[in-house]
Amino acid sequence: MNYRSMAPMNKPVLMLLAGSFLFLQACSQKQPAEAASTAPAPDFMYQYSIIDALLAGVFDGNLTLGELKTKGDFGIGTFNRVDGELIVDQGKVYQISHDGSIHEMADQDSTSIAFVKFFKADTSFMVKNTELGQLEKDLMAALPANEMYAIRMKGHFSKLTSRAPGPAKKPYPTLKDHLAKAQYLFNLTNTRGVVVGFLLPGYLAKVNVPGFHFHYLADDHKSGGHIFDFTATELTVEIDKIKGYSVELNTNADFDKISLDKDRQEELKKIE
Known part of the structure; x- marks a missing residue:
């Protein structure tokens, strides 16, 4: 992401967020033995394929969207052939196509890479008049x-810049080369909708972003895409702390044919 110098967020909001997570950390300390047996299932993220495989040109996968929805009701990814952006919100899977149209996808369609979890906010707060970088x-x-962390934001955006890729043709290039020719930008104004995504630590590089x-998915289902930047007039931000995650390797034959030794972090920075 490109960062710009902007006015800081309202300090009370930042302090409230920090205080919320101190409380969550305190609550997550060792619990009595009798409580462990009744604890809910682990709050894990599920991932199909790895980001370096997509960067290297593994654009097909065998995981159906029906199977993906059993792993989570919230998340992001793409489809086979990198045919648009994938977003999962409240259990439904949508495709943001390169022409800007939105489609709810059938369970039998497939993904080449996706990251999902069952979203349950640990904390939430409101922000007004902010920009993505700040x-x-x-x-x-x-x-x-x-x-x-899984992060869901809902509200009004005075400006939002997003993209969606067109489908690739075999033999597949690298993702960077494909996007150089088949990336479509959308400059949206006065749009209301939901932002779905994640904040992940640097040690997950090569596996995830x-x-x-x-x-982004607009409420009217007429626009969306992978977000580059936005200016929001008001947002409700919900944050779900992730305890860990599992990775299923891409089951398409192309995954075993590609070299994953190359460091592709610079490529990732240019396209994200």
């Missing part, structure tokens, strides 16, 4: 750097 800085200042990764 909001990210404030969140990183308030949240422990080594943890993982370190830092922030957000997709």
Whole structure:
């Protein structure tokens, strides 16, 4: 993400967020033995394939969206052939196509990479008159750097810039080369909708996208995409702390044919 110098978030909001997570940390300390047997299932994220495989050109996968929805009701990713952006919100899977149209996808369609979890907010707060770069800085200042978070934001955006890729053709290039020719930008104004994404630590590089990764879906289902930037007039921000995650390797034959030795972090920075 590109960061710009902007006015800081309202300090009371930042203090409230920090205080909320101190409380959550205190509550997560060792519980009595009798409580352990009744504890809910682990609050884990599920991931299909790895980001370096997508960067290297593994654009097909065998995981159906029906299977994906059994792993989580919230998340992001893409489809086979990198045909648009994938967003999962409240259990429904949507495709943001390169022409800007939105489609709710059938369970038999497939994904080449996706990250999902069952979303349950641990804390929430409201923000007014902020921009993406500043909001990210404030969140990183308030949240422990080594943890993982699912983040859902809903509200009104005076400006929002997003993208969606067109489908690739075989033989597949790298993701960077594909996006150089088939990335479509959308400059949205006065739009209301939901932002879905994650904040992940740097040590997950090569497996997932370190830092922030957000997709957008407008309430009227007429626009969306992978977010580059936004200016929001008001937002409700919900944060779900992730306890850990599991990775299922891409089951398409192309995954075993590609070299994953190359460091592709610079490529990732250019396209994210």
